[in-house]
Amino acid sequence: MLGKILVHTLAVCVILNVDGGGYSDIEQAINSALEIVTIRRFASIPRPVIKDPANPVSLRGALARRRENPEIVAKYGLAADLVETATVLFAERHGGKLPNAEAFRAAIAPYCPTKIAKCENNCRYRSADGSCNNRIHPEWGTTFSPQTRFLPPDYGDQFDIGVVPRSTSVTGHKLPSPREISNSVHDAGMTAPRDHIYNINLMHFGLVIFHDVISTPLRQALARRRENPDIVAKYGLAADLVETATVLFAERPACFPFFTLPGEFSHTCRSFVRSEIAPSQGCLPGPSNQMNQKTSYLDLSLIYGNSIEGEQRFRQFGSEGEQRFRQFGPGHPDSFDATLNIFHVIFLRENNKILRDLKHLGWSGDSLFKETRNIMSAIYQHIVYTEYVPAVIGQDAMLRYGLKSTRYGHNTMYNPKSDATTSNVFATAAIRFAHSTFDTFEKDVIQGFSPETFQNYSNIVTNSPSSSTLFTRFQSKTDRFMTDFGRNKLWESEPKNSVDTMSFDIQRGRDHGLPSYNRWREYCGLKPILHFGKGIMGFADHTIGATKALSSVYRHPDDIDLISGAMTERPVSGGIVGPTFACLLGEQFALFKTGDRFFYENDFYPTGFTKGQLRQIKKQSLSSVMCRHVNIPAVPQNAFISPKAGEPLVPCMTFPKLDLREWALHGRD
Numbered sequence: 001m002l003g004k005i006l007v008h009t010l011a012v013c014v015i016l017n018v019d020g021g022g023y024s025d026i027e028q029a030i031n032s033a034l035e036i037v038t039i040r041r042f043a044s045i046p047r048p049v050i051k052d053p054a055n056p057v058s059l060r061g062a063l064a065r066r067r068e069n070p071e072i073v074a075k076y077g078l079a080a081d082l083v084e085t086a087t088v089l090f091a092e093r094h095g096g097k098l099p100n101a102e103a104f105r106a107a108i109a110p111y112c113p114t115k116i117a118k119c120e121n122n123c124r125y126r127s128a129d130g131s132c133n134n135r136i137h138p139e140w141g142t143t144f145s146p147q148t149r150f151l152p153p154d155y156g157d158q159f160d161i162g163v164v165p166r167s168t169s170v171t172g173h174k175l176p177s178p179r180e181i182s183n184s185v186h187d188a189g190m191t192a193p194r195d196h197i198y199n200i201n202l203m204h205f206g207l208v209i210f211h212d213v214i215s216t217p218l219r220q221a222l223a224r225r226r227e228n229p230d231i232v233a234k235y236g237l238a239a240d241l242v243e244t245a246t247v248l249f250a251e252r253p254a255c256f257p258f259f260t261l262p263g264e265f266s267h268t269c270r271s272f273v274r275s276e277i278a279p280s281q282g283c284l285p286g287p288s289n290q291m292n293q294k295t296s297y298l299d300l301s302l303i304y305g306n307s308i309e310g311e312q313r314f315r316q317f318g319s320e321g322e323q324r325f326r327q328f329g330p331g332h333p334d335s336f337d338a339t340l341n342i343f344h345v346i347f348l349r350e351n352n353k354i355l356r357d358l359k360h361l362g363w364s365g366d367s368l369f370k371e372t373r374n375i376m377s378a379i380y381q382h383i384v385y386t387e388y389v390p391a392v393i394g395q396d397a398m399l400r401y402g403l404k405s406t407r408y409g410h411n412t413m414y415n416p417k418s419d420a421t422t423s424n425v426f427a428t429a430a431i432r433f434a435h436s437t438f439d440t441f442e443k444d445v446i447q448g449f450s451p452e453t454f455q456n457y458s459n460i461v462t463n464s465p466s467s468s469t470l471f472t473r474f475q476s477k478t479d480r481f482m483t484d485f486g487r488n489k490l491w492e493s494e495p496k497n498s499v500d501t502m503s504f505d506i507q508r509g510r511d512h513g514l515p516s517y518n519r520w521r522e523y524c525g526l527k528p529i530l531h532f533g534k535g536i537m538g539f540a541d542h543t544i545g546a547t548k549a550l551s552s553v554y555r556h557p558d559d560i561d562l563i564s565g566a567m568t569e570r571p572v573s574g575g576i577v578g579p580t581f582a583c584l585l586g587e588q589f590a591l592f593k594t595g596d597r598f599f600y601e602n603d604f605y606p607t608g609f610t611k612g613q614l615r616q617i618k619k620q621s622l623s624s625v626m627c628r629h630v631n632i633p634a635v636p637q638n639a640f641i642s643p644k645a646g647e648p649l650v651p652c653m654t655f656p657k658l659d660l661r662e663w664a665l666h667g668r669d
């Protein structure tokens with residue numbers, strides 16, 4: 001009861017405090033926000049997200065999105081919530097105006113966690129948390145940063161700040177339920193069409209890239225008093241205050257549920273927790289951006305960790321100073337992703353091989369570990385830009401976005417003005433194109449997986465015939481369709497308690513305030529769709545089936561969610577995604593390249609490689625790496641193309657070895 005009274009009191013305060021528009025108004029807005037946010041968030045103070053030990057791939061574990069550092073996530077989340085709430089309170093009192101940025105920054109400073117990076121001038125190696133990559137903006141691309149925006153957000157609240165997700169049609173009705181869209185547009189039935197070129201390696205490698213550059217934590221669910229007596233005791237909170245928090249939380253929910261049809265799942269109301277947000281550097285007022293708890297750079301941080309502590313945790317210090325990498329498995333924050341283990345095992349073995357070879361050449365101590373990581377990241381970036389991205393977006397887009405690596409030598413494209421921070425649209429829509437590519441192989445791997453059976457996954461990697469499956473088995477076709485498993489059975493912990501990946505993708509886009517599909521078409525220089533027909537200004541990039549499916553569920557073309565609109569496009573020539581995703585992926589991969597001072601092709605001293613070293617790196621391919629660590633006599637020249645599609649099988653012994661003698665010289669030629 002008391003809780004409700006307090007809520008009311010806060011609401012009254014908001015009205016009473018209205019006056020001018022100066023610094024004191026900003027302070028007042030922040031103070032009111034502080035009161036609201038503290039109560040709303042007190043119970044979400046670090047609660048490590050623990051997977052159900054009996055069921056490591058349980059729904060809860062998987063969707064909780066593991067947090068490497070729950071305390072920092074909570075701290076940044078709280079600050080971002082404060083910014084969001086204060087911005088809205090101020091705007092409400094000042095006819096929609098945002099507070100002056102500098103005054104706001106000064107007033108909020110005591111509550112704003114700032115990142116202060118100490119950058120060394122002549123360091124050859126990237127930092128564990130991504131800091132100092134950009135010398136002018138050392139915080140760009142670091143862990144716990146807000147995701148960037150290519151377009152301003154389109155949230156559901158009147159000021160587009162993010163308090164309410166995008167939920168209303170341009171016609172004024174509610175947007176259709178994501179499940180309705182999933183059923184009408186993305187249902188493949190029991191089997192989705194198969195690709196005729198690309199194998200399941202492509203999907204698995206995409207998974208590596210995703211885990212390298214993005215992990216958006218979810219907001220913490222409100223901890224109830226009974227469940228968390230320790231938190232209540234620690235903060236001396238009275239029972240009625242906890243009730244208050246519950247009411248407040250319910251009024252401005254972090255939950256964004258959606259409806260499913262009766263009988264489809266165990267509940268018709270599907271719970272959905274909104275993503276955590278992060279403040280900008282200096283906590284400037286404005287629309288909310290979601291947090292990324294990984295480094296944005298293509299630096300294999302999924303293996304090496306995203307912080308110095310993370311790095312230490314995964315390093316195994318052997319006798320004689322040899323530092324090897326621990327098996328990916330129990331305890332590793334990414335280990336719920338069973339399929340990810342395949343490449344993790346391969347990279348782990350490659351890491352340890354390079355490390356041993358460098359050691360023979362006289363490397364030792366920290367630089368042995370760091371140079372190994374340097375070489376690994378370079379080979380990985382080379383595979384990303386010469387094999388993965390071209391397969392996905394095709395050669396035309398590779399050229400348009402300046403993504404091609406040169407065959408030989410350096411190719412410095414670095415631009416200190418490029419911010420490589422992973423963008424919201426990349427993480428929440430574009431790279432998720434790959435959700436249409438997983439197939440029943442994933443079902444077997446995911447459902448049979450537990451950290452204890454990790455060794456079996458090492459065996460899948462090592463031993464043919466299992467390993468040859470990675471090359472031969474076609475992935476599911478990149479199209480609008482998702483398998484029955486992905487839409488109806490994923491992480492089914494008990495009958496009908498599962499996840500529809502497609503519904504979650506759609507709802508996540510709305511949660512993050514991604515503008516609708518048409519706005520992205522305009523952004524990419526494509527014509528927006530003005531009617532649900534095929535003629536002029538209609539669906540030029542869609543099949544009749546896709547057009548019909550979209551028009552059956554959306555009221556207006558301007559309502560179409562980006563992921564559904566883009567996944568229904570016909571693929572660009574030579575690629576597997578349509579023109580909208582080719583554009584958005586192209587732009588992001590351009591930023592990952594031009595915004596990374598440590599990009600493998602850069603001719604910089606002391607961070608860059610010598611010509612001789614680069615020659616060795618550029619001889620490598622995913623096939624050559626896999627050959628070294630998978631027990632198989634021959635592999636396709638291009639590791640992503642199935643031999644069943646005519647890709648020639650090449651004996652492993654003919655692939656170039658990684659000759660590290662160039663590293664014995666240490667210097668530059």
Ligand code: HEM
Nearest residue numbers: 203206207210215216339427431432434438442501504508
């Ligand atoms: C093994 C097959 C896969 C399964 C079962 C799977 C399933 C899921 C699910 C259920 C989510 C959470 C959706 C949400 O709440 O927003 C998700 C997120 C995501 N998935 Fe997948 N996925 C798979 C493979 C992939 C691949 C191959 C890629 C990219 C190449 C990818 C990219 C992403 C991204 C970027 C996110 C958002 C991550 C974040 O922001 O933290 N997924 N996936």
